[in-house]
Amino acid sequence: MGKHDAKQDPTQAVKEQIEKNSRASLDALSGTAGANVETISEERNSYEDKYLRAAAEIQNMNTRFNKERAQLLHFDGQKVITSILPVLDNLERALQVEVTDANAVQLKKGVEMVFEHLNQALKEANVTEIKSLGVKFDPTVHQAVQTVAADADHPKDTVVSVLQRGYKLHERVLRPAMVVVAN
Amino acid sequence: MGKHDAKQDPTQAVKEQIEKNSRASLDALSGTAGANVETISEERNSYEDKYLRAAAEIQNMNTRFNKERAQLLHFDGQKVITSILPVLDNLERALQVEVTDANAVQLKKGVEMVFEHLNQALKEANVTEIKSLGVKFDPTVHQAVQTVAADADHPKDTVVSVLQRGYKLHERVLRPAMVVVAN
Structure with missing residues (x-):
């Protein structure tokens, strides 16, 4: 038994020592690798995120600038x-x-x-006269500079005469029409 | 000796077996971890590269847009x-x-x-008349529609009269001057 114990002891001791060592090695290796993987993985995710945001921003910038360019050309010469x-x-x-x-x-x-030529050139530049005479007074395109009493021919709130024509460039008012309104 | 051998054998066998196993484990672990680190590392570098390119592109786009916007405003109304x-x-x-x-x-x-009013409006819009009368003929701004013989008062290659005025918007020629040139 003593001998058997002695026989078993070194085997067991060696076995335990080797297992202990190799476990430590495994832990060390897996620990280091784990830390690296984690760091690189975080960086990878961070760059992916940054890249995706930048790509989205590029698309937004293109949309925004195309819109702005169209707007500038739309109102060119205003x-x-x-x-x-x-x-x-x-x-x-x-x-x-x-x-x-x-x-x-x-x-x-x-x-x-x-x-005639000037009228034509402005028409081609998308300038239109604001409809005023006889239409309902519209404060967004008409400027009332005078009022007259409404009568059968001139209902209340209609433009009865135009003192200065108003113009639009596309939908934008360049100058409101100066008008006389029935009141 | 036989006994000693028998005694040594199991110890050695166990030791070898354990070492073999743990080495296999280590190899396996380090192999897997290595592969992961390599893949993630490649992805990290790829995303970093993509991100840096996208960031540079954003800067380029801004420069380009600002330049184009300035250009559009510069020649507004052309x-x-x-x-x-x-x-x-x-x-x-x-x-x-x-x-x-x-x-x-x-x-x-x-x-x-x-x-006078129209001249003033065009001047304010950065339109200038192209200097023509008496200056040296310049094919970039003058269009020669007729030639006359040069003499003491009209040296060769000078503009002797202007049939239609030419105009520029800033440095850009809207219309060349139609001129008569001494030849």
Whole structure:
């Protein structure tokens, strides 16, 4: 028994020592690897997330810029067109002068052509006159500068005359029409 | 010896078996972990790369958009301004008509004011007339429609008269000047 014990002892001791060592090695290895995997895995997820956000942002930027570009082109020339509107008013006013002299008739004919040309150019630039005469007064496109008493021909809240024409560039009001409203 | 051998055998066998097993376990573990780390590491690097490219693209897009936006605003109204230039030509032509009649003088005065107003509006929209009369012929801004013999007052390759004014919007030619050149 003593001998058997002695025989068993070294075997058992060696076995235990080796198992202990190898378990420690396994723990150490699996521990280190685990820590690395965890760190790299976190980084991988973080970069994936950042990448996906950046990709979404690129798409948003494209959408946003296409919209902005379309808007800029849609209202292209708004400033210069607005500043040219008085030219139209004044040409129209000049054309109300009555002339008889041959040269004056020639001049007037030239001015009429200019007026037509300018109207056409503005129409092609998507400028339209705001409907005013006889329509219901609309404060978003009409500016009431005078009121007259409503009667049978001029119902309350309708535009009875236009003092200065109003214009829109597409749906945007460049200048409201200055009107007289029945009240 | 036989007994000693028998005694040593089990110890050695157990030891070897355990070492073999634990080495296999270690190899297996380190192999698996290595493969995982490698895969995740590759993915991490790939996402990092994609993210960095996307971030650079976002910066490029911003630069590009800002440039394009500035360009669109810089040449805002180019189309409508170009289509309005004949109005300027025709007003100028109309103003060359001589009138004496009182009404005609009134009409002409009105047209002069319109002409001044339109010139001013175009100037404010950054439209400038191309210098032509007396300057050296420049094919980038002048269109030669006629030539005359050069003489002492009109050196070769200078513009001797302007048939139609040319205009620029900022540095961009809206319409070249139509000129007569000394040859």
